[in-house]
Amino acid sequence: MTSACKVDRALVLHLLGCTGASLGSGLDERLDAAVERCERIAQPKSAWRLFKTRASRDCIEVVGTSPALAGSRACEQLAGSRGVALLACTLGDAFDREQGDAAQLAVLDQLMLDAAASSLVQVLARSCRAEIARAATTRGLFAGAFLEPGCSGIPLDVQPGLLRALDAQRVLGVSCTAYGNMVPSKSLTAIVGLFDEEHADNSGCENCSFSTYCELKKRGVSCTQ
Amino acid sequence: MYPVTEHTIEVAASRQLRVKDECLARVLAGEEFLLFDGAMGTMLQRSSSLKAGELPELLCLTEPDAVTAVHRAYVEAGSMAVTTNTFGANARKLGGKARVQDIFDAAIGCARQSGARYVAADIGPLGALLEPMGTLSFSDAYDLFAEQVRAADTAGADLIIIETMTDLLEAKAAVLAAKENSALPVFATMTFEESGKSFLGAAPDAVARTLEALSVDALGINCSLGPTTLRPILQQMLEVTSCPVIVQANAGLPQVVGGVTTYPVGPEEYCAAVSQMIKDGAGIVGGCCGTSPDHIRGLARLIAGDKPRKRSHRRLTSLTSARECVELDGNGFAVVGERINPTGRPDLKDALLDEEYDDIVDEALSQVQAGAALLDVNASLPELDEPEVLAELVKQIQEVCSVPLQIDSDNPAALEAAVRSYNGKPLINSVNGTKESLEAILPLARHYGCAVIGLTLDERGVPSTARERLEIARKIVEAASAYGIPREDVIIDCVVTSAATDQHAVSEILQAVFLVKRELGVKTALGISNISFGLPARKLVNATFLSAALACGLDLPIVDPQDARCKEVLDTWRVFNAQDAGAHVFVGAHAAGGDSHTALAPCDEPAEAPSSPAPSRETAGTSRLHALVVEGNKHPVADEVAALLEFVDAMEVVNGHLIPALDEVGELFESGRYFLPQLIASAEAAKEGFEAVRSAVGSLEHMRGPIVLATVRGDIHDIGKNIVAMLLENYGYRIIDLGRDVDPQAVVDAVNASDAKLVGLSALMTTTMESMKLTIDEIRSQCPQGVKVMVGGAVLNEEYAQMVGADYYAKDAMESARIASEVCG
Structure with missing residues (x-):
């Protein structure tokens, strides 16, 4: 699936650690240029599929796929789910190549482009979550929180299995390194639980295993935003 | 040997x-x-x-x-x-x-x-x-x-x-x-x-x-798109290859929604589209995702009793990266940037010895921006492991630079190491007419699919006449052909020698270019700047010879594309040979500017000094330069530094203007009135100022450091580390930036080799923080005791810094500058 989506400028400013809606003369123009550049080069793509789940004591098995979501946090988040949607989305490699060429960009322009891309991939993910919610509704189910591996207490090591289940290397050109870095870098994967009833979103920072240390949280920023 | x-x-x-x-x-x-x-x-x-x-x-x-x-x-x-x-x-x-x-x-x-x-x-x-x-x-x-x-x-x-x-x-x-x-x-x-x-x-x-x-x-092509969309891609391939071409398309784009994968193109529509591609020249067909035996049955009916279309295409000299092709067609020429060569370049030599490739990559990009269509890449230094360094250099340049490369070495092992993992079809520079060279280089070119430059010299050296050069060129072309290298993949360099040592050779070289093209029908290259060795006004000599060589039909001038005189000659020749259709580029570049050399002519009246624009944020007690840095307005900074240097010395510009401005920016950042973008914009402006000082007075001594910076192994996010590097450089520290995804041992080696007192490590991912701990452990066990480590990154904090054994936690770039000041003075 390919989406035409726009950078969320407010989120970009948030990611840059800025308050307010403006950076002031000169910098606003550079930010506008970064946003335009990001939207021009990004090739947004996403894929998601619905799977049934089967819960055991310390493991949620995603039926019909080889990966299983082990670990207490994953089990807590998905307890009581009837199924899950597995999702991957990416801005494609054109963006990484542009960042590769970023040696010709000033550091600030690199930073702004990076923030714009981070915003855009979140916008893309939001749009997928809305589609998943609609698909869940047609099945009489409710979509739960958006759980990203590496955030929300979901370990990064589920990433390879999740990508395999979506055939993401072939469909989206997305893979991940041994350390869990997504390639292309502006990509994300997520798990959305599907429940019989509306489900409380407990994916926030307070439930994150890294909550004690996280500097983002101290600054009022969440990695899930 | x-x-x-x-x-x-x-x-x-x-x-x-x-x-x-x-x-x-x-x-x-x-x-x-x-x-x-x-x-x-x-x-x-x-x-x-x-x-x-x-x-x-x-x-x-x-x-x-x-x-x-x-x-x-x-x-x-x-x-x-x-x-x-x-x-x-x-x-x-x-x-x-x-x-x-x-x-x-x-x-x-x-x-x-x-x-x-x-x-x-x-x-x-x-x-x-x-x-x-x-x-x-x-x-x-x-x-x-x-x-x-x-x-x-x-x-x-x-x-x-x-x-x-x-x-x-x-x-x-x-x-x-x-x-x-x-x-x-x-x-x-x-x-x-x-x-x-x-x-x-x-x-x-x-x-x-x-x-x-x-x-x-x-x-050929398979998968990805449906057959209709693939046709223009196939046509591009058919135009440039004589190989049989394969098409195995998808039955349309897969749509993965709600758990069901479907492909929209049925057998009839698929075969109709493939029949067009068969008419274009595809000879091997089949299907990919979503196609079925019904699709194949349709294709079998389509080709039954028929033969593939006979194809022909013009065989042109071409070089490629993965992303770009340079094709030499007709009278057009392609400029080869010559500057990535350590000969006579101590800065480049030091960079290669230190394995610091950033400046070299910048040099590559600058040449491309100045008009180079190809880049010559040379890493020949006796003290280097040339195969390893040349291969790494090529990889580093290809990462950011999309033009094809000319791999320059006379060492077959170095050439092989570089062309083996080169992404595309490179140009080898060079083989020559000696038996030893032909037998060593041509098999490499053939095996790795390279074009090759042939130098017209042999066991007797460089011949003095055009005819003798032509005969060596003929020998090289024939030898290449015997190895299966087509004529269009051989480019002859008639070897430029200095006009200062042999004035008569100049006309022989030019004539040889003409003869080689006319009698052998191959393309030609010349290293232009060799002509001016030993003469004053080298740029003038180079530009004049370049113009003459282009008149003889030179195809690949190997020059400094940033040299203004050469650029003018090249711009003008693109008008003469119709490469610049309608002279649009030339007119755009020169219509308003007049002749750039008129300034060299004597004049009676002193030129009027350009007036400076009014300062926009100057405040009492601070200079305009100070204000520009605080504002993050980098463009006027170089001119402002030049103006200041007429009255004060370089260190006064640095210590009296740039550093105080940066300090003020730091305070604004600390107090929450400036955010990261403003901090970086100011750092960029200050950097312009430091560069302007350096270019005016020569190298500016780094007073402090060095500091080793790296993003740890497994992590590929380096923007934060780059910001720290820029800020610390502005504060006068020498930065050894090891890049991203850096092995712990590489950090240890850099610290020991540079005698650095401070190391900065960055990690963005939670999964790579283990690498951070491992790197610090290695520093503790292999480096002198006084070495301090600061760490930073989005998900780090003071407690984690202590847990991994770091000495300091740098919550932001300004903090890193304070830590550097404490450790390095």
Whole structure:
């Protein structure tokens, strides 16, 4: 699936650690240029599929796929789910190549482009979550929180299995390194639980295993935003 | 003596293709159609117990009948060749679940049982991206592919088909593995996106030229898009290759929604679209994802009793990266940037010795911006391990620079190391007319699919006359032809010698260029700047000779593209030879500017000094330069520094203006009135100021440091580290920036080699923080006790810094400057 989506400028400013809606003369123009550049080069793509789940004591098995979501946090988040949607989305490699060429960009322009891309991939993910919610509704189910591996207490090591289940290397050109870095870098994967009833979103920072240390949280920023 | 090369040139040079029968030989000659099969994975999902995410290749062992049934359905539909169920059967993807050899044995057994005439051993992508985009090295990729090729050959395949590649470099690793480990015919196809490029940006013409140069037996397109969308991509390939061309399209774009994968293009529509491509010249057809035996049955009817269209194309000299082709056609010339060469460049020499490639990459980009279509890359220094350094340098430049490269060395081992993992079709600079050089270099060029520059010198040295140069050129062209290198891939350099030592040679060189083009019909190159050695006003001499050489038909001037005089000559010649159609570029560049050399003419009246714009934020007690830095307004900074330097010395500009401005910015940041963007904008402005001071007074002594910076192993996020590097440089520290994904030992080595007192480590990912701890542990055990470590990164904090054993936690770039001041003074 390919989406035409726009950078969320407010989120970009948030990611840059800025308050307010403006950076002031000169910098606003550079930010506008970064946003335009990001939207021009990004090739947004996403894929998601619905799977049934089967819960055991310390493991949620995603039926019909080889990966299983082990670990207490994953089990807590998905307890009581009837199924899950597995999702991957990416801005494609054109963006990484542009960042590769970023040696010709000033550091600030690199930073702004990076923030714009981070915003855009979140916008893309939001749009997928809305589609998943609609698909869940047609099945009489409710979509739960958006759980990203590496955030929300979901370990990064589920990433390879999740990508395999979506055939993401072939469909989206997305893979991940041994350390869990997504390639292309502006990509994300997520798990959305599907429940019989509306489900409380407990994916926030307070439930994150890294909550004690996280500097983002101290600054009022969440990695899930 | 030339060093002995490591790889398997001898094997490849004597490679006798093992073609199963006469019919396949006619297919490879473009005289017969070959019909492949359609999708395997989507068929297996219907007919076996295959689950999403499982490896379909394992079914060759567990459900061989299901696999054979798919093959048989295609054979009954008319497929001459079936593709084994081994798309992902590499050791990395199998992950120990089965042996590669066992899968290929079983898969080829299944295919044979179907009664197919030809069994094509399928090799797909490895499922991990190669460096620099990913983390898999070229040699590791090669090893994985080689294991598959050997398994396929042992199991009795009739040909190797490498397919669904998105990365031309990965395709090259697979093709080399196939050529060096088997005598079977090699087919290679890549997938392309709606943009007309592969997912990793490879252009169809660059793909076709590179694969043909690597001597694949057929090349083309598979997967990705539907057949209609693939046609323009196919046409681009057909235009530049004489190889048989393959098309195996998807039945449209897969739509994965709500758990169901569908493909919209049915057999009738598919065959109608492929028939157009057959008319264009495709000779090998089949299907990919979503196609079925019905699609193949339609194709069989389409080609029954017919022969592929006879094709012809103009054979032009071409060089490629993965993303760009440079084609030498007619009178047009292409500029080769000469500046990446350590000879006479102490700065470049130091950078190569220190393995600090950033400045060299900047130099590459600057040359491209100045108009270079190709870049010469040379790393010849006696104190360097040239093969290793040249290969790394090429990799670093290709990461950011899309123009094709000219690999410059007379060391065959260095050339081989660099061209083996080069992404595209490079130009080797150079071979010469000596027997030793011809025998060492030409097999390399042939094996790795390179064009080659031939220098007109031999055992007797550089000849004095044009005719003698021509004869050596003829010998090189003929020798290349004997190795199978086509004439268009040989470019002759008639060897420029200094006008100061032999004035008569100049006209002989120019005449030789003319003769070589007229009598041998090959393209020519000249290293222009050699002409001016020993003379004053070298740029004037170079530009004059360049103009004369272009008049003689020079195709590849090797020059400094940033030299203004050369650029003017080149701009003007692009008008003369109609490369600049309508002279639009020339008029745009020169209409308003007049003649840039009039300033050199004597004048009676002193020129009026340009007036400075009014300062926009000047405040009492601070200078305009100070205000510009605080504002982050970098463009006027260089002029302002130049103006200040007329009245004060360099250190006063630094200590009296730039540093106080940065301090004020730091305070604004600390107090929350400035955010990161403003901080960086100011740092950029200050950097302009430091650069302007340096260029005015020569090197500005680094007073402090050095400081080693790195993003730790496994982490590829480096923007934060780059911000710290820039800020610390502004504060006068010498920064040794090791980049991203840095091995702990590399950090230790850099600290010990530089005697650094401070190391900065960055990690963005929670998963890479273990690497941070490991790096710090290695520093503690291998470096002197006084070395301090500061750490930073989005998910780090003071407690974690202590936990991993760091001395300091830098919560932001300003904090890193304070820490640096405490440790280094």
